[in-house]
Amino acid sequence: MFFICNGPEKLSLTMVKKxxxxxxxxxxxxxxxxxxxxxxxxGKKFILVEATNRIGGRIKTVxxxxxxxxxxxxxxFGSQHQMLKQLxxxxxxxxxxxxxxxxxxxxxxxxxxxxxxxxxxxxDPTMRITGGTMRLIKALAEIIDFSNIRxxxxxxxxxxxxxxxxxxxxxxxxKAQKVISTIPPHLLYKTIQFNPALSSNIISVLKNTHTWxxxxxxxxxSYDDPFWRSVGSSGTIFSNVGPIPEMxxxxxxxxxxxxxxxxxxxxxxxxxxxxRLEKILKxxxxxxxxxxxxxxxxxxxxxxxxKACFAPYETQVLPHQNNGHELFKNPLYxxxxxxxxxxxxxxxxxxxxxxxxxxxxxxxxxx
Ligand SMILES: Cc1cc2nc3c(=O)[nH]c(=O)nc-3n(C[C@H](O)[C@H](O)[C@H](O)COP(=O)(O)OP(=O)(O)OC[C@H]3O[C@@H](n4cnc5c(N)ncnc54)[C@H](O)[C@@H]3O)c2cc1C
Numbered sequence: 464m465f466f467i468c469n470g471p472e473k474l475s476l477t478m479v480k481k482x483x484x485x486x487x488x489x490x491x492x493x494x495x496x497x498x499x500x501x502x503x504x505x506g507k508k509f510i511l512v513e514a515t516n517r518i519g520g521r522i523k524t525v526x527x528x529x530x531x532x533x534x535x536x537x538x539x540f541g542s543q544h545q546m547l548k549q550l551x552x553x554x555x556x557x558x559x560x561x562x563x564x565x566x567x568x569x570x571x572x573x574x575x576x577x578x579x580x581x582x583x584x585x586x587d588p589t590m591r592i593t594g595g596t597m598r599l600i601k602a603l604a605e606i607i608d609f610s611n612i613r614x615x616x617x618x619x620x621x622x623x624x625x626x627x628x629x630x631x632x633x634x635x636x637x638k639a640q641k642v643i644s645t646i647p648p649h650l651l652y653k654t655i656q657f658n659p660a661l662s663s664n665i666i667s668v669l670k671n672t673h674t675w676x677x678x679x680x681x682x683x684x685s686y687d688d689p690f691w692r693s694v695g696s697s698g699t700i701f702s703n704v705g706p707i708p709e710m711x712x713x714x715x716x717x718x719x720x721x722x723x724x725x726x727x728x729x730x731x732x733x734x735x736x737x738x739r740l741e742k743i744l745k746x747x748x749x750x751x752x753x754x755x756x757x758x759x760x761x762x763x764x765x766x767x768x769x770k771a772c773f774a775p776y777e778t779q780v781l782p783h784q785n786n787g788h789e790l791f792k793n794p795l796y797x798x799x800x801x802x803x804x805x806x807x808x809x810x811x812x813x814x815x816x817x818x819x820x821x822x823x824x825x826x827x828x829x830x
Pocket of ligand 1 (some may be wrong): 489490491492493495508510513514515518521522535536537538539540570605616617618619641645646654655674675677679680681720727766771772799803804805813814815817818
């Protein structure tokens with residue numbers, strides 16, 4: 464079978480490669496990889512496909528395996544995230560508490576100066592993964608037989624009209640008995656064609672399911688010296704004025720490489736990287752002076768520009784809307800297809816905990 468690719472400059476004929484498996488998992492984020500790990504341990508035959516050239520999805524550690532790993536995606540978890548903690552224990556992935564300090568810079572309104580506010584003691588600290596959140600992703604991927612993972616493989620179409628399910632990329636056709644999608648439900652609706660079409664009640668839920676943190680902008684600056692500690696603060700910033708509403712010390716576990724990491728108001732996605740940096744430095748300069756300009760590196764991730772995570776909504780969708788919706792519990796197309804992923808979990812939807820819970824739910828469905 465031949466497939467015509469319409470590239471921007473040329474038209475070419477490409478041979479469609481055919482693959483066959485029992486289970487096809489779409490997406491190599493935390494849900495897809497945890498499911499792959501469970502299936503691998505259970506000796507099941509599966510293929511895990513990932514649209515981009517990297518695994519991890521919304522887990523993205525810049526400088527992973529360097530002395531200063533910096534999180535552009537998922538960072539924190541807590542004692543209530545029991546399934547995630549269990550998975551980390553099984554994989555020997557260690558954690559350490561987020562440094563918060565006992566004082567934070569607080570800016571209530573633009574007409575009053577920022578001040579140092581006392582923070583209450585926290586007996587149950589928020590945790591970070593030692594070496595970066597990608598450590599967990601790497602640990603999962605190391606267990607999965609690498610020949611089962613296919614990068615740069617974006618599913619465009621799912622056909623349930625035959626006895627087997629046919630999944631199509633631009634250049635491949637994958638035949639499977641069961642398919643698990645782990646991509647954000649709204650992205651599934653926007654980017655994958657279904658034959659026969661999904662029912663209208665499912666479409667209505669998918670269309671209106673918020674993609675967790677899809678509009679967020681993460682920012683980080685690294686420095687030679689953690690000067691924010693010497694002003695009697697800890698690097699923790701809470702500002703109602705912005706554009707950075709919250710920021711934290713993001714130094715490494717060993718505490719010998721230093722960084723600040725936080726969020727930028729999501730509305731700033733429309734300006735350039737240089738303009739964002741200028742605004743960030745201006746805000747930080749208010750608190751710490753001109754030394755903020757002596758950063759070693761600046762990192763940012765504007766998640767609504769990441770096409771493998773986010774697609775614009777057609778209507779107003781509120782934060783967390785439809786996350787954990789009841790309909791996600793029901794397999795579709797004669798129990799051959801399940802919509803999984805963190806947003807579908809009824810247990811901590813949106814969080815890494817929700818992703819692990821979703822993978823476990825999908826695993827039960829496949830058993
Ligand atoms: C900025 C930010 C901060 C966050 N902070 C935290 C935090 O501190 N704590 C916490 O618990 N959670 C946090 N989260 C949420 C956490 O990242 C997610 O819960 C989790 O990573 C979701 O995993 P997932 O596998 O369900 O989805 P994803 O990570 O979105 O994985 C889906 C995968 O599918 C791939 N894909 C998409 N389309 C296709 C296609 N057509 N074919 C094949 N592959 C496809 C994508 O490339 C991606 O790799 C944060 C998220 C963001 C964005």
